[in-house]
Amino acid sequence: MAGRIPLVLLACGSFNPITHQNMRLFELARDHMHQTGLYHVVGGIVSPVGDDYGKRGLVASKHRLAMARLALQSSDWVSVDDWESKLEDWTETVVTMRYHYNRIAAQYHSSKDLPTVSEVPELKLLCGADFMDTFKVPGLWRDDHVEEVVGRFGLVCVSRGSLQPDRAIHESDLLSRHRQSIFLVREWVHNEISATEVRRALRRGQSVKYLLPDSVIDYIREHNLYTQDSEMKNKDVKLRPLTKQTIQD
């Protein structure tokens, strides 16, 4: 793929637990970016959020990391990174992106003599269409962060069922301004499998086979994750971004 810009895709999220759908996003995004003729996808990173995020039902990051690693064992291009989850407090997505970009750039510069890629790889945030709507939630994102995530880095957004990210872009001046750095990937298979649904099925003793890898299901059984109790976690806790970022104002 000579002459193409090398690209790394970064997916942030709870991965509570990781599902086939999460992994599909990487596959869809890679195909799409290759088909633009402009990019060569050289890597994928799954970065589970830290426990301090405070999301309802979030199990310990050590489990979420273990499950993601099991799920991606057989992948030759996507890997799991624990930097974000190991930080003291919840950390803004843009900070995680800067960390990974700097790391990738340093790797590139240090191996200049044996170039595997033609230039410093770009880093883009991989997400689903529902993610686009989060930009609208008051206090969840800082404007300057959105600017940097979307404008400086870029988004690869996979549509989901009836959720059309076009509308979210249209309704936001900020996003509209950076339209060229948002790549929209159409997922034609109507697939609403989500971690929420998986957790629900597990609570009810229903089968989740074929929605996530067997190795992850085995892990969940062994550690008895995802019960009525686990779903109660953070029930009365406010999402960390909402408390952390108001202090900055």
Place this chain on the structure above:
Amino acid sequence: MSSQEKTKVVLLACGSFNPITNMHLRMFELARDHLEDTGRYRVVKGIISPVGDSYKKKGLIEASHRLEMARLATLNSDWITVDDWESQQLEWVETAKVVRHHAELISSENNNDDVDTVKCGKRRKLEQNTIICQSSSYINTKEDPPRLNLLCGADVLESFGVPNLWKPEDIEEIVGRYGVACITRCGSDPEKFINQSDVLYKHRKNIHMVREWVTNEISATHVRRALRRGQSVRYLLPDPVARYIQEHSLYSVESEQKNDNAILAPFQRYTSAN
């Protein structure tokens, strides 16, 4: 309710499986959960029966490949198996016949389990020098054979209405004598459909509508399309199946043209019979 009082069920899925996907496999899991959740059933086995090549559906690749992919897909299942009887027949076989074949197989397997008990009974009776009695009342552990249910999507049930696709007596047999576990999509109205058909309404007790609350529409058509376009199908089907497809370069523009000018076997058979 003790487990002895539960009706044992075997789920049989007929179809092209061209190729098998995670959605097909999910159907089995959903149906099993649904039936067992009623407290009345225990699902003991699942059977995947790929259709024969003589079905002549457009884009249908060789049964040998479809069977092997189904086998790879069910390696990690402790209750779902693949059966090649249907695909080994020279001519296309009506679904009712496939159902009947498997029901008879299950029944004879069940009888064989009882044969040993009968033999023991015979021996005991001979010792007592009385007439050999073979009635079931003599053996108090005889169980009914498992009930066979056709496992399908709502589209199959709805296809009962397509002219010349099904023989009326076959529909009657499938829902009347055996039973159906039908996976319905979110937003569809299964009861309305049963209500609109006299034969389905008559046997509504044998029709189990399994609600799929979370849409999971991984169709084989979509998978084939993605493959033709060189796109990834990873995580839509089990990894061993995706690898098999790659190794054998199945599903191309050419393979999709297969049977392009052929008439689907049921149409050929029933329209010529009219």
